[in-house]
Amino acid sequence: MHISFISYLLSTMTANNTVKKYTPFPALHFPERKWPQQTLTKPPRWLSTDLRDGNQALVQPMDGDAKLRFFQHLVKFGYKEIEVSYPSASQTEFEFTRRLITTGAIPDDVWIQVMAPCREELIRTTIEAARGAKKVIVHIHLSTSEVFREVVFNMTEQETIELAVRCARLIRNLTKDSADPEMRQTEWTLEFTPENFQDTSLEFALEICEAVKAAWEPTEENKIIFNVAATVEVAMPNVFADQIEYFCTHISDREKVSVSLHNHNDRGCAVAATEMGQLAGADRVEGCLFSNGERTGNVDLVTLALNLYTQGVDPGIDFGNLNEVVDMVEELTKIPVHFRAPYAGKYTFCTFTGTHQDAIRKGYKSRARLEERLGPSAKWRMPYLPMDPADLGRKHEAIIRLNSQSGKGGIGWFVNEVFEVDMPRDLEVAFTRVVKSYSEEKGVEITHDIIEELFRSRYMLPKPEGVQLLSCKLRTGKVCSAKSNGVNGVNGVNGHAVSGANGVNGHANDHANDHANGHANGKPKPNGKPAIHEHTNTVHLHANIAIQGVRQTISGSGDDILTSLADAVRGLGFCFDVLDYKTEWQHHEGAGENDESTRRSAGFVKLVSGDKTAWGVGIQEDSILASLHAILSAAAKLE
Ligand SMILES: CC(=O)SCCNC(=O)CCNC(=O)[C@H](O)C(C)(C)COP(=O)(O)OP(=O)(O)OC[C@H]1O[C@@H](n2cnc3c(N)ncnc32)[C@H](O)[C@@H]1OP(=O)(O)O
Ligand SMILES: CC(C)C(=O)C(=O)O
Numbered sequence: 001m002h003i004s005f006i007s008y009l010l011s012t013m014t015a016n017n018t019v020k021k022y023t024p025f026p027a028l029h030f031p032e033r034k035w036p037q038q039t040l041t042k043p044p045r046w047l048s049t050d051l052r053d054g055n056q057a058l059v060q061p062m063d064g065d066a067k068l069r070f071f072q073h074l075v076k077f078g079y080k081e082i083e084v085s086y087p088s089a090s091q092t093e094f095e096f097t098r099r100l101i102t103t104g105a106i107p108d109d110v111w112i113q114v115m116a117p118c119r120e121e122l123i124r125t126t127i128e129a130a131r132g133a134k135k136v137i138v139h140i141h142l143s144t145s146e147v148f149r150e151v152v153f154n155m156t157e158q159e160t161i162e163l164a165v166r167c168a169r170l171i172r173n174l175t176k177d178s179a180d181p182e183m184r185q186t187e188w189t190l191e192f193t194p195e196n197f198q199d200t201s202l203e204f205a206l207e208i209c210e211a212v213k214a215a216w217e218p219t220e221e222n223k224i225i226f227n228v229a230a231t232v233e234v235a236m237p238n239v240f241a242d243q244i245e246y247f248c249t250h251i252s253d254r255e256k257v258s259v260s261l262h263n264h265n266d267r268g269c270a271v272a273a274t275e276m277g278q279l280a281g282a283d284r285v286e287g288c289l290f291s292n293g294e295r296t297g298n299v300d301l302v303t304l305a306l307n308l309y310t311q312g313v314d315p316g317i318d319f320g321n322l323n324e325v326v327d328m329v330e331e332l333t334k335i336p337v338h339f340r341a342p343y344a345g346k347y348t349f350c351t352f353t354g355t356h357q358d359a360i361r362k363g364y365k366s367r368a369r370l371e372e373r374l375g376p377s378a379k380w381r382m383p384y385l386p387m388d389p390a391d392l393g394r395k396h397e398a399i400i401r402l403n404s405q406s407g408k409g410g411i412g413w414f415v416n417e418v419f420e421v422d423m424p425r426d427l428e429v430a431f432t433r434v435v436k437s438y439s440e441e442k443g444v445e446i447t448h449d450i451i452e453e454l455f456r457s458r459y460m461l462p463k464p465e466g467v468q469l470l471s472c473k474l475r476t477g478k479v480c481s482a483k484s485n486g487v488n489g490v491n492g493v494n495g496h497a498v499s500g501a502n503g504v505n506g507h508a509n510d511h512a513n514d515h516a517n518g519h520a521n522g523k524p525k526p527n528g529k530p531a532i533h534e535h536t537n538t539v540h541l542h543a544n545i546a547i548q549g550v551r552q553t554i555s556g557s558g559d560d561i562l563t564s565l566a567d568a569v570r571g572l573g574f575c576f577d578v579l580d581y582k583t584e585w586q587h588h589e590g591a592g593e594n595d596e597s598t599r600r601s602a603g604f605v606k607l608v609s610g611d612k613t614a615w616g617v618g619i620q621e622d623s624i625l626a627s628l629h630a631i632l633s634a635a636a637k638l639e
């Protein structure tokens, strides 16, 4: 006891001591800040650095062919600025840059960006690699933070500024001021990254950028890019936004400057920081698809673009087939996209959870009604789904998946996907118990196949083809003289008495319209009998059926077709009452309204005998046959 108390004390002391290694990042005193009141209304200038920052962080950097494929995809998605290489790093990088230029792979409106450190010979190599391209951003980087200056470079602030200015002048001489006419044909832009800007004093960051700007002399038409990088994310996004607003409002010649963000994700806030940085005035954003890049990665360009999209702002990048983007990135980087990545993850639009499934199912039903009235551009209002998966080409993916956490909403959704029917609520509740106990017992995810198997075995005839309806005649006879609708004696259900085997299918619509419209969702009265319609007619049914090839004649009477059919089935020796029933017509997707061959009917019947109840379901082309199957199936379960 005593010893464990001492070791507990020691362990807390150790923990307290290690945390003291870290210094809180100071907030900026900047009461003039305006960014919290801003909103994002337009996309930034995007730069993809997948082929540079993303590539340098791979176990095996991409070869030329892989980089070319990636580049072509980036162009297809709509990126107009693409950092293609670090040409001084390797022969592959240099040759890839040459290949892009000499093969004409770069569209006229796309800027390539090539990167180098502030080292003269490496800058020369970099610019040589870009020779002959139409539009080139030469990107140099130099860390400005105190720790880097002291630990890595051993340089004073003044020496750092001098190095940056020397490099800017060199680039100017080799490019826009070059004596070489070929070089002057290219449109050149300079990007300067004060690396670790976030951890640099703002005064020094401004001072070095002013000096580089003076050396380069940008114009309003061809702005210099200051890429104020969170090379390592060390502060909260609100602090970053303050830093950006301060930089944007204190740099001179703002109209000749493009302020660019380059956020890494060390604290997991890169997306938030980049969005707030734009609120604070930044014009441009560098990042990688699905957050590839050094350590925890660069900011995710997909999330940023789709966050704008879901605010009603067109990002100018086409992610209409997001799975293709995922496949391409996974194949070329060999890094899987996380299952729960925003927008792109396999589980992003998918839920296993009962209440979520219920809400989504109701949401889709309400959406269908809304779209019927207002068309597909009706405002998106969907529980749990912040955007329409169809906009990302993910319409046909599983939104609902079933396990023991699911409820009737999700299970009803699956039954609808398998059988194209909506179960009555009471059946949904009953079937949910069946599915959940199966899932718990087996400990497995419930697939469509399992749902089909469980549903068929519980509610449908084992061999539906064994029960046939050869002919059927219906007559209605008025029982109540009160509330006569003028129909007298035999009217054969809207005048369509049916006979003969073919007649069953041939006149299915006639039964159906009456059956479905008149009696769908027949609710039991409190005493357990279906409600009787006000102008009560009695329906007499006479049918020839075959069960396993054995012909039988059945007849019965009731308040409507279903109860007369149930009465007829009782004549086969069954004993039950009808508690509840529902019939519905299905129309297959894409079929014309009157295309009978694609129509099917579903009958759901709940029967009671003594203290036992059973549901039965039939799905057939003919509505009476569907109901016959449902009744026989439930009746057999009661035996
Ligand atoms: C935050 C970022 O992602 S920046 C992107 C950096 N990208 C890369 O480094 C990928 C490609 N890099 C490479 O292939 C190599 O590192 C090269 C070709 C750039 C340089 O290679 P080497 O000459 O072998 O040097 P090494 O890789 O050890 O780099 C460290 C040297 O560069 C210096 N250095 C580092 N960054 C910079 C910079 N921005 N500007 C100038 N010098 C720099 C270091 O001070 C060090 O110099 P020292 O040897 O005199 O102490
Ligand atoms: C822009 C460059 C230097 C970079 O990758 C970074 O700062 O993270």
Ligand SMILES: [Mg+2]
Pocket: 053, 231, 262, 264, 293, 294, 298
């Ligand atoms: Mg980086």
